[in-house]
Amino acid sequence: MRTAVLGAGSWGTAFAKILADAGGDVALWARRPAIAEAIRSTGYNPDYLPECRLPERIAATADPFEALEKAEIVVLAVPSQTLRRNLAEWAGHIHPDATLVSLMKGIELGTTKRMSEVIVETAGVAADRVAVVSGPNLAPEIALSQPAATVVACTDIARATLVQKAITTPYFRPYTNDDVVGCELGGAVKNVIALAYGIATAMGLGDNTKASLITRGLAETTRLGVALDADPLTFAGLAGLGDLVGTCMSPLSRNRTFGEHLGRGLSLEQAQAATRYTAEGVKSCLAIRDLARSLRVEMPITEQVERVCHEGVAPKIALAALMSRETKPE
Ligand SMILES: NC(=O)C1=CN([C@@H]2O[C@H](COP(=O)(O)OP(=O)(O)OC[C@H]3O[C@@H](n4cnc5c(N)ncnc54)[C@H](OP(=O)(O)O)[C@@H]3O)[C@@H](O)[C@H]2O)C=CC1
């Protein structure tokens, strides 16, 4: 099967490796020609996964149209906030029967749309042609072929199964699911909770605090999901609890690391300057807060993360605000 991965950052590159290890012929698009050239000539992506030798079945290119040629599966792995702009350029070159796969874990600023919604709108495809892959999948671990499981969500289960087959390897185990909304929300909101977890970590707070953040974070994610007709059980699975725990616990997480910068007292600008990679929760916390408010869903942790990130509120003030909310049943 011929596949294209658009985006040669950490996850796009690791995902290309999965597809190739599963037997696919993979074209990997890198925005910078130097990255494509380095992958072609050395077999390594020096900026994102310098320790991972990439399979020879991966053909790197800086030409998105070359990557898209004859691709039956098109994987999108760019930052959530640039997807609409990127896809508008690429859409006319996507094969009419191709399955589009979103790897992104964010919500669009301004529109509060999920990535699959942005894909449907921008590429002009039916929703059942879009699949989402989401789960506890830290790219550097997967690049080392460490075992992990994931979810392939699509409203067309035949397409989900096609993608499942294309990414099954001895170290990567995908499950299918038809709850696209739940899987996308699980992935996007866990990045915001991971920011809170990172803030708490840097404040020197202990495991009770962290477990409370994870559990109440999952509660507010589920509330938002239920308001958008997601299956609440999805949040107990890999794309919900699994990803939330994996991301919060891992020092490899960019969102948790970004939160640690904020928790040490860095401003948003200082934290951004200290961060090379995409930490989706930083922008998505605004969009998720707006989405929740529009649906009258309470998301207190998300609200406080937004205040710390974007309103300059000190972490200890945000924490006090969370702890002084009116008491209520669980
Ligand atoms: N990393 C991970 O472990 C996981 C990430 N994800 C999700 O995958 C998505 C992609 O993340 P990831 O690969 O990790 O991100 P990285 O930060 O590692 O890489 C970002 C990639 O996007 C490219 N890029 C940046 N700006 C633009 C733009 N304006 N137009 C087109 N391409 C651009 C970068 O190119 P350049 O190098 O030229 O700047 C780079 O290839 C995110 O939504 C993330 O949440 C999901 C699961 C795991």
Ligand SMILES: O=C(CO)COP(=O)(O)O
């Ligand atoms: O989504 C991820 C793991 O599943 C990666 O999380 P970070 O973007 O925080 O590194």
